[in-house]
């Protein structure tokens with residue numbers, strides 16, 4: 155019988171919280187897999203059984219945060235070590251290999267350093283092309299000896315995503331723009347265990363339904379790594395127009411960002427967020443100098459702003475975006491709400507007193523309140 159055996163790295167370290175981490179991981183795994191597939195935790199391994207299409211299950215498990223390795227194994231029942239050796243006679247190996255034994259059942263009569271070479275000998279005898287290489291083997295034959303006379307034997311391994319199960323770290327609200335960066339920022343936040351809701355600012359009629367659909371597709375793609383939250387859509391035309399009409403052109407972007415953060419915080423608080431996430435990246439564009447980013451900080455009063463990409467290089471972000479398959483969606487050529495209002499020369503080093511003086515020209519609270527009333531939410 156085939157089973158899939160997964161390891162879950164960092165969760166081991168969680169001491170008295172380990173139960174909560176493992177329960178959340180198992181909930182996320184069940185959500186990712188078809189309902190009739192069986193899942194259980196035994197001896198610090200997640201064991202998945204009762205499936206017909208192993209490839210499909212492995213591909214789904216590769217998108218679950220918290221898992222570090224995924225192995226398709228043959229599960230065999232044995233009464234004596236010889237029965238394991240008999241099974242190994244049928245294993246086909248071409249090239250270099252090593253045998254790794256994991257003995258969860260300490261009553262198994264042969265210690266691992268003695269049993270591993272015995273297993274290797276059987277493989278060598280039955281595979282003319284096989285050769286042992288303990289340093290850099292092409293194949294690792296992993297033999298997990300579980301309790302009650304069960305062994306899981308595998309010859310291949312897929313790397314899991316690592317990280318922590320989505321949900322163990324709380325909830326975030328992520329400002330998602332339709333660009334390359336913010337979906338990657340959301341992915342990294344989920345990787346450290348945050349459940350992510352998304353907020354997107356639109357400026358109809360300047361931004362189109364297609365631009366919004368693009369953002370929905372991005373959220374869905376990020377969400378395929380863990381069933382996260384909702385998308386909140388914020389009509390931002392009135393605020394953008396007021397800023398453009400009443401404030402100094404140089405400060406348009408700075409002020410827009412502050413309104414976005416204030417609204418995101420308000421939406422976040424209403425939906426139990428613990429933090430705000432943005433895709434900001436130091437010095438990437440004029441509005442993301444340290445001074446520009448700092449002026450956004452002071453507008454959020456209750457929630458911290460996390461910026462997972464702050465010190466990444468753009469090519470590192472693009473590399474990740476390609477890996478998580480958001481890149482192809484992000485580069486679709488639809489206009490973003492900021493480009494509609496973007497001034498020809500934004501201030502590069504805004505200082506807070508000037509920003510506040512510009513903001514004084516507007517009725518900040520009223521604009522926020524009116525806009526907040528028009529927020530729409532969408533399931534993903």
Ligand code: ATP
Pocket residue numbers: 328329330331332333334335336337353354355356414431432433434438439441442490491492
């Ligand atoms: P991205 O690649 O994600 O678009 P960016 O490098 O283009 O980011 P900016 O346009 O300056 O940078 O935006 C900085 C951050 O502000 C974005 O990463 C995102 O978190 C947020 N943001 C910008 N525009 C919007 C929007 N229309 N809706 C929601 N959040 C936005």
Ligand code: MG
Pocket residue numbers: 333334335
């Ligand atoms: Mg961008």
